[in-house]
Amino acid sequence: MFIVSLTYQVPLEKVDVFIPEHVAYLNEQYAKGHFVLSGRKEPRTGGVIISTISDRNKLNDVLAEDPFHREGLARYEVIEIVPTKASEKLEFLV
Template identity: 70%
Template sequence: MFIVSLTYIAPLGAVDQFIPEHVAYLDEQYRQGHFQLSGRKEPRTGGVIIATVESRSALDDILAQDPFYRENLAEYEVTEIIPTKSSEALASLIEG
């Protein structure tokens, strides 16, 4: 599992131009089962994605499809974690 932290490196006006395309990208990643949770940071300096993919290289390929990446609007910090404990609601994310 991966935690992806996006930090905007462009003005919000430039980011806002690509929000509809970014949302479509997120929808597709959810449909494929790659993303489990996402949302914007507060204050609005970027966003966070929880991803469940088989490898870091697979994640890198997926992130390269993000319009924020393509348009150089955000930097991406990726942390891999191996969940060992969770709430009951998130138990399906614990790796066996």
């Protein structure tokens, strides 16, 4: 499992142009079961994605499809975690 932290590298006006395409990308990844949570940072400096993809190379390929990545709008920090404990609602992640 991975936590992906995106940090915008351009002004929000440029990011906003690609929000609809980014949301479509997220919807596709949710439908494929690759992502289980995502949202923007507050303040709005980027976003966070939690992915259940288990292979880092596959995750890299999936992230490369993100229009934010393709357009150079965000920097991506990827943190791998091995879940060992979760609330009842999130036990499926362990």
